[in-house]
Amino acid sequence: MNVIEATDLTKTYKGVPAVDGLTVTIKSDAITGIIGRNGAGKTTLLKMLVGFIKETSGEMNVFSEHPFNSLHVSANSIFIDDHMLFPDALTLGELLKEGERFYTNWDMTFAKTLFDYFSFHPDQHHNQLSKGKKTTFNMIFGLATRSELTIFDEPTTGMDAAVRNDFYRVLLKDYLAHPRTILISSHHLDEFDHLLEDVLLMDEGQQVLHMPMDDLKEYAVSLTGPDAVVGQWLYDKTVLAKKQSAPGMMQAVVKQDFAIEQAERLGMKATPVAASDVCIYLTAKTKGGIDDVL
Numbered sequence: 001m002n003v004i005e006a007t008d009l010t011k012t013y014k015g016v017p018a019v020d021g022l023t024v025t026i027k028s029d030a031i032t033g034i035i036g037r038n039g040a041g042k043t044t045l046l047k048m049l050v051g052f053i054k055e056t057s058g059e060m061n062v063f064s065e066h067p068f069n070s071l072h073v074s075a076n077s078i079f080i081d082d083h084m085l086f087p088d089a090l091t092l093g094e095l096l097k098e099g100e101r102f103y104t105n106w107d108m109t110f111a112k113t114l115f116d117y118f119s120f121h122p123d124q125h126h127n128q129l130s131k132g133k134k135t136t137f138n139m140i141f142g143l144a145t146r147s148e149l150t151i152f153d154e155p156t157t158g159m160d161a162a163v164r165n166d167f168y169r170v171l172l173k174d175y176l177a178h179p180r181t182i183l184i185s186s187h188h189l190d191e192f193d194h195l196l197e198d199v200l201l202m203d204e205g206q207q208v209l210h211m212p213m214d215d216l217k218e219y220a221v222s223l224t225g226p227d228a229v230v231g232q233w234l235y236d237k238t239v240l241a242k243k244q245s246a247p248g249m250m251q252a253v254v255k256q257d258f259a260i261e262q263a264e265r266l267g268m269k270a271t272p273v274a275a276s277d278v279c280i281y282l283t284a285k286t287k288g289g290i291d292d293v294l
């Protein structure tokens with residue numbers, strides 16, 4: 001079943017598209033990564049899905065309802081990012097109690113276990129926490145809601161490496177015990193690719209690809225060999241990147257839609273390309289790198 005269905009979805013700001021004609025379906029009970037470079041439109045898409053902002057055009061359904069102003073969508077979804085606002089007057093302990101009051105699936109035992117593990121104190125206030133502690137509390141709150149649609153927008157901002165590892169482990173364990181639809185947006189696919197079932201890669205408000213993580217891992221291959229051999233091989237292939245790897249030798253990253261043994265028989269060395277690198281190649285700008293402008 002699909003929790004999210006969007007057709008030709010567009011959001012513009014002063015005529016400039018942030019999300020640009022996106023057609024996508026997201027299936028239920030899976031963890032999907034929303035990946036893209038800065039400004040790709042990830043946050044804008046996610047905020048439309050939870051009804052925080054309204055689309056400019058196109059159609060969108062979440063739990064078969066239009067999410068903007070939908071009580072059903074807001075009661076069954078949560079959007080977690082590092083700007084989450086909580087009332088300053090309430091302590092962290094009181095915030096957990098409010099969570100329990102509002103969210104029907106709230107798990108207080110789970111929330112308190114994590115609260116203690118990460119050394120929070122019930123009398124602390126959210127606005128007095130450090131940046132990393134704020135995102136850690138937000139993560140606890142978001143997971144404890146057990147919302148049918150749980151969205152993390154850049155969830156590990158400010159967390160140190162140990163807390164980031166803990167976050168991904170907790171997320172996976174909790175998801176396996178309580179499957180639900182989880183979206184995680186990030187630039188850093190390599191950090192959490194082991195959690196994902198599907199990946200939606202965005203660029204300039206549009207979908208670049210949307211596929212199972214396992215397929216993305218095999219999407220491309222790197223071939224290295226003599227210039228003439230690789231050059232000849234590439235003429236009917238989809239080339240993601242190429243460079244001179246040594247004098248007379250070329251390295252090319254190509255879409256893997258051929259039998260690798262064929263390339264190896266011609267003397268090329270084939271090596272796998274990590275899913276995160278595939279995303280980087282597919283969204284690389286053609287203007288060149290920073291070294292070309294400075």
Ligand SMILES: Nc1ncnc2c1ncn2[C@@H]1O[C@H](COP(=O)(O)OP(=O)(O)OP(=O)(O)O)[C@@H](O)[C@H]1O
Binds near residue numbers: 013019036038039
């Ligand atoms: N409230 C707004 N007013 C005007 N432009 C906006 C607004 N929100 C987003 N944009 C623009 O829309 C585009 C997409 O922004 P968005 O925040 O959705 O991207 P993102 O993929 O989440 O980026 P990042 O990874 O940097 O957080 C950007 O060009 C951004 O400047």
